Amino acid sequence: MTDFRRLTGIFMAAIGLVLSTPHAFAQQPDRGDEPGLIADDSYQLDPEWQKQVVYFRTTEAPGTIIVSTAERHLYLVQPGGRAIRYGIGVGRDGFQWQGLVTITNKKEWPDWTPPPEMIQRQPYLPRFMAGGPGNPLGARAMYLGTTVYRIHGTNRPDTIGTKVSSGCFRLVNNDVADLYDRVPVGTKVVIRQKPEL
Numbered sequence: 001m002t003d004f005r006r007l008t009g010i011f012m013a014a015i016g017l018v019l020s021t022p023h024a025f026a027q028q029p030d031r032g033d034e035p036g037l038i039a040d041d042s043y044q045l046d047p048e049w050q051k052q053v054v055y056f057r058t059t060e061a062p063g064t065i066i067v068s069t070a071e072r073h074l075y076l077v078q079p080g081g082r083a084i085r086y087g088i089g090v091g092r093d094g095f096q097w098q099g100l101v102t103i104t105n106k107k108e109w110p111d112w113t114p115p116p117e118m119i120q121r122q123p124y125l126p127r128f129m130a131g132g133p134g135n136p137l138g139a140r141a142m143y144l145g146t147t148v149y150r151i152h153g154t155n156r157p158d159t160i161g162t163k164v165s166s167g168c169f170r171l172v173n174n175d176v177a178d179l180y181d182r183v184p185v186g187t188k189v190v191i192r193q194k195p196e197l
Contacts, residue, residue, distance in 0.1 A: 034156060035112075035126050036134040039173055043157040049087025051175050056083035065103075065151075065179075065189040067169055069096050072161050074151070074169060076182060086179060089159040089170040096193055097167060101145030103187045106180060107131075110141040115148050118166050139173040140180040144189060151189075152176060 049072075056075055060066060066075040066083075069090045075083040090096060109131035119125055129135050138153015151169045153176040154160070160172055171179065 033114075033122065033125060033136040035129050035136055037155045038133050039138065039153075039155040039157055041157075041173070043172075045087060045157065045160055045172065049161045051084065051086050051178065053078070053082055054085045055081055056085070057081060058083075060188070060190065063183070063187060065183065065187060067151075067189065067191045069098070069191065069193045072163075074171065074179070076179060084179075084182075086171050086175045087160045089154065089156075089162050089164050091165050091167040092163045095165065095167045096163075097149075098191045098193045101147065101189050101191070103142045103151075103183060103185050103189060104145055105143040106185055107141050107143075108180075109135070109139060110137045110150075110152070111135075112137050121166070138170070138176055140176045142180065142183070142187075151179070 054075075056077065058064075058066065058075075058077055060077050062077050062079045064077045066077065067073075067088070067090075068075070072088055072090055074086045074088045076086075077083050111131050112129045112135050113127070114122075114125045119127070131137070134155060136155055137150070138155060141150045141152040143150050149167050149169075151171070153173040154170040156164075156170075157172045159165075159170065170176075
């Protein structure tokens with residue numbers, strides 16, 4: 001009988017732990033942005049998210065950027081039915097968007113001033129952070145139209161391929177520097193939530 005009570009106690013404790021887990025996770029701070037964290041440049045991306053040249057059918061002109069939120073890929077259209085494909089982190093549920101914009105500004109090691117709405121959601125964020133290796137915007141930023149959104153680097157390479165941002169599109173620092181060097185201000189950017197058929 002003692003063994004039965006002990007097993008029942010263990011079982012009830014396990015059920016309590018399982019039921020309390022979602023609440024515990026809800027109390028955790030949003031880990032999408034970690035100011036001051038230095039990116040681990042040795043982090044190895046899954047092959048799905050690594051930069052590569054792929055076949056890509058589109059009517060958009062070479063030089064156009066196409067962001068596929070659903071696929072978590074960014075394509076830089078090339079001549080001959082190809083594109084350079086980069087793995088990206090995208091906006092979490094409720095923060096995804098679509099549209100047509102242009103790159104209106106570009107910055108190396110950009111400063112970061114989180115908008116008030118972001119501070120409200122994540123009060124631990126600094127009100128301003130100078131550019132550098134610990135900055136969540138990473139090594140480069142390309143500003144999208146008149147929005148608050150950017151294509152930028154990250155100090156969290158482990159978030160590539162996930163839905164974690166507040167609407168920006170993040171790449172590992174090496175990839176964002178590569179893209180930055182390939183596109184000028186004025187580049188057309190098409191953001192799609194669903195793949196094109």
